[in-house]
Amino acid sequence: MYHAVVLCGGSGTRLWPLTRQAMPKQFLSLTTERPLLVETIARLKRLAPPERIWLVGGRAHERLMREMAAELPAENVIVEPTARDSTGAVGLAMARLLRRDPEAVFTAFHSDHIIANLAQFDAAVRLAGSLAEGGPIVNVGVAPRYPETGYGYVERGAVVASRDGVAAFKVVRFVEKPNAERAAEYVRAGNFLWNVGLFTWRAAGVRALLTEHLPGSVERFERSEALLESDPDGALEAFAGLPRISIDYAILEKATDRVVVEADLGWLDIGDWAAVYAASPKDADGNSLPDGSVAIDTRGTLASIGRPGKLVATIGLEDVVVVDTDDALLIARRDRSQDVKRVIDALRERGLERHL
Amino acid sequence: MYHAVVLCGGSGTRLWPLTRQAMPKQFLSLTTERPLLVETIARLKRLAPPERIWLVGGRAHERLMREMAAELPAENVIVEPTARDSTGAVGLAMARLLRRDPEAVFTAFHSDHIIANLAQFDAAVRLAGSLAEGGPIVNVGVAPRYPETGYGYVERGAVVASRDGVAAFKVVRFVEKPNAERAAEYVRAGNFLWNVGLFTWRAAGVRALLTEHLPGSVERFERSEALLESDPDGALEAFAGLPRISIDYAILEKATDRVVVEADLGWLDIGDWAAVYAASPKDADGNSLPDGSVAIDTRGTLASIGRPGKLVATIGLEDVVVVDTDDALLIARRDRSQDVKRVIDALRERGLERHL
Numbered sequence: 001m002y003h004a005v006v007l008c009g010g011s012g013t014r015l016w017p018l019t020r021q022a023m024p025k026q027f028l029s030l031t032t033e034r035p036l037l038v039e040t041i042a043r044l045k046r047l048a049p050p051e052r053i054w055l056v057g058g059r060a061h062e063r064l065m066r067e068m069a070a071e072l073p074a075e076n077v078i079v080e081p082t083a084r085d086s087t088g089a090v091g092l093a094m095a096r097l098l099r100r101d102p103e104a105v106f107t108a109f110h111s112d113h114i115i116a117n118l119a120q121f122d123a124a125v126r127l128a129g130s131l132a133e134g135g136p137i138v139n140v141g142v143a144p145r146y147p148e149t150g151y152g153y154v155e156r157g158a159v160v161a162s163r164d165g166v167a168a169f170k171v172v173r174f175v176e177k178p179n180a181e182r183a184a185e186y187v188r189a190g191n192f193l194w195n196v197g198l199f200t201w202r203a204a205g206v207r208a209l210l211t212e213h214l215p216g217s218v219e220r221f222e223r224s225e226a227l228l229e230s231d232p233d234g235a236l237e238a239f240a241g242l243p244r245i246s247i248d249y250a251i252l253e254k255a256t257d258r259v260v261v262e263a264d265l266g267w268l269d270i271g272d273w274a275a276v277y278a279a280s281p282k283d284a285d286g287n288s289l290p291d292g293s294v295a296i297d298t299r300g301t302l303a304s305i306g307r308p309g310k311l312v313a314t315i316g317l318e319d320v321v322v323v324d325t326d327d328a329l330l331i332a333r334r335d336r337s338q339d340v341k342r343v344i345d346a347l348r349e350r351g352l353e354r355h356l
Numbered sequence: 357m358y359h360a361v362v363l364c365g366g367s368g369t370r371l372w373p374l375t376r377q378a379m380p381k382q383f384l385s386l387t388t389e390r391p392l393l394v395e396t397i398a399r400l401k402r403l404a405p406p407e408r409i410w411l412v413g414g415r416a417h418e419r420l421m422r423e424m425a426a427e428l429p430a431e432n433v434i435v436e437p438t439a440r441d442s443t444g445a446v447g448l449a450m451a452r453l454l455r456r457d458p459e460a461v462f463t464a465f466h467s468d469h470i471i472a473n474l475a476q477f478d479a480a481v482r483l484a485g486s487l488a489e490g491g492p493i494v495n496v497g498v499a500p501r502y503p504e505t506g507y508g509y510v511e512r513g514a515v516v517a518s519r520d521g522v523a524a525f526k527v528v529r530f531v532e533k534p535n536a537e538r539a540a541e542y543v544r545a546g547n548f549l550w551n552v553g554l555f556t557w558r559a560a561g562v563r564a565l566l567t568e569h570l571p572g573s574v575e576r577f578e579r580s581e582a583l584l585e586s587d588p589d590g591a592l593e594a595f596a597g598l599p600r601i602s603i604d605y606a607i608l609e610k611a612t613d614r615v616v617v618e619a620d621l622g623w624l625d626i627g628d629w630a631a632v633y634a635a636s637p638k639d640a641d642g643n644s645l646p647d648g649s650v651a652i653d654t655r656g657t658l659a660s661i662g663r664p665g666k667l668v669a670t671i672g673l674e675d676v677v678v679v680d681t682d683d684a685l686l687i688a689r690r691d692r693s694q695d696v697k698r699v700i701d702a703l704r705e706r707g708l709e710r711h712l
Contacts, residue, residue: 292706294699294702294703296692296695296699296702297692297695303685307682307683309683310682310685311373311683311685311703312684312687313684313685313686313687313688313696313699314686314688315686315687315688315693315695315698315699316688316689316695317676317688317689320673320687322685322687324685326663326666327666328667328668328669329661329669329680329685330670330671331668331669331670331671331673331676331687332669332670332671332672333671333672333673335672336652336671336672337671339652339653339671339672340669340671342652343650343652343669346650346652347667350648352648352667
């Protein structure tokens with residue numbers, strides 16, 4: 001059977017100060033009125049019944065996950081004993097699914113991505129699910145819109161299937177974040193896609209790859225999973241012995257049978273405030289400001305204000321991002337949004353962890 | 357006897373959103389840790405004993421005035437029954453002082469100005485006080501530092517006295533806010549001063565001028581003053597019949613015997629956020645930010661943050677003013693600080709008086 005697994009981890013500092021360690025962006029409403037995780041679950045309910053939609057995330061976010069997954073069975077929220085990168089989350093989900101359904105096929109979904117084109121999304125996930133039953137690991141790619149250096153790319157080969165307006169190709173290779181020159185080449189070449197992830201695979205296939213490439217890990221995953229609710233300490237002990245390693249590095253790079261489904265998802269990974277601005281509705285001056293703001297000679301400016309009813313007034317601003325929360329205020333040139341990480345570093349250095 | 361009268365009126369929107377109708381700037385700490393009114397009272401206590409220092413202000417600010425004037429006798433806080441421009445405040449003070457001290461000489465001080473050079477201030481006020489005993493109305497002027505068009509100017513004539521490093525001159529004429537060309541002429545001419553105000557006069561002289569130029573007003577001031585504590589309604593009735601008129605227009609322009617004391621006061625009237633910036637301590641990058649702020653590639657920027665402990669982070673800003681309060685946030689180019697009044701106008705138009 002097909003299952004949808006939503007990975008809810010993520011440190012949540014790229015959209016600081018709105019996102020925090022305790023409140024990563026998947027739990028926030030950024031461009032719609034619903035939190036990204038709630039949007040994600042709503043999207044998946046069209047592809048799988050609630051009992052086959054799973055969330056995996058950390059103890060610190062358990063309450064938020066349960067709130068937002070209120071329509072799912074309680075046992076479908078899997079709380080990791082501790083963080084062990086994406087391999088930890090995928091391995092734990094694998095173990096739980098396999099115990100219920102030896103034939104399980106699942107996609108690992110991001111909890112915090114925006115998908116505008118639902119028809120293509122549905123078609124891509126369905127095609128990936130049916131292809132994965134036959135053995136390959138299937139990911140999803142989108143045509144690159146510009147030479148982004150912050151994403152991974154995937155080179156597609158021969159067509160292996162097509163259905164409902166989406167096509168699947170053999171994967172020639174994955175390329176991690178390229179430099180600008182390479183990225184430009186990939187965009188020109190026409191057979192490179194942005195790697196969106198959304199890996200779909202047989203749970204048993206993941207187990208076999210882990211057995212082969214990460215010896216001892218399967219035992220730990222299965223023991224942790226079995227003890228998760230009944231013996232948290234035992235589960236933690238088993239889990240804590242796992243390495244911190246990304247699933248890409250652990251098994252994906254080593255797999256040989258790989259397929260990519262190309263789809264026009266209207267996909268957006270909101271990685272910084274410039275991306276939030278890009279995805280937000282804007283007025284005639286290109287501003288995205290709270291209702292009732294007073295904007296004088298202001299253009300291209302985004303304001304995210306936590307406190308309801310708080311008034312924003314701007315004078316003479318251009319391309320600025322303003323993010324106001326109760327205990328922190330960020331004002332940045334929009335094209336410097338990536339430098340929020342320098343703010344985070346500075347706060348860590350000064351021991352101001354309470355603001356993270 | 358010499359008395360110091362502090363005029364505590366003022367609508368308080370030029371430094372919005374920090375200043376409000378309910379909290380004009382004289383009650384706030386802007387460039388030091390003490391509110392401007394507290395600084396003003398401290399300055400005056402060196403020139404007059406507490407029982408001869410008076411505050412005049414509106415009902416809406418009575419509590420604030422009394423808090424900040426805790427060291428003065430309670431009866432020295434004069435609360436106007438309603439607002440009648442500066443003539444209302446000066447006339448009421450005149451009536452109260454005359455009842456106590458027919459020979460009273462007093463200076464009307466601003467409650468919200470900054471004076472850096474106390475020695476010159478003391479000398480100027482003392483010289484003004486002693487000259488005013490002889491009859492003239494004495495104001496204080498400072499040498500113009502640049503052709504400001506937002507101030508009034510005073511043309512000085514022949515020297516009439518000098519003492520303790522300050523000199524007094526006959527006033528040739530007062531000029532209201534000039535245009536840029538005229539202002540430049542005045543600065544070049546060398547015999548024009550910025551009019552700081554600080555008018556010093558005999559209470560009996562003010563009474564005579566009001567009798568002559570604003571018929572009926574003296575009766576209303578004296579009746580209001582007599583009823584102020586015992587019969588607030590009666591005091592209001594008498595006071596409300598007075599015209600709304602500035603003391604400059606009511607009597608100063610019509611007086612003939614006028615003297616100006618020139619002094620190097622280190623004077624600053626904090627009229628907008630650019631002026632607050634100018635008067636605030638700054639770091640090596642010209643920023644005036646709260647302790648603990650993270651400023652990346654930021655220059656010439658001021659942040660005023662109401663909430664203690666709230667963190668400010670800036671990236672790539674130049675010459676920006678940020679003013680954060682619980683219910684409003686202003687971000688403006690520093691050289692557009694004067695346009696705060698456009699924000700105020702917009703809020704009035706929209707009926708958002710709660711933010712004023």
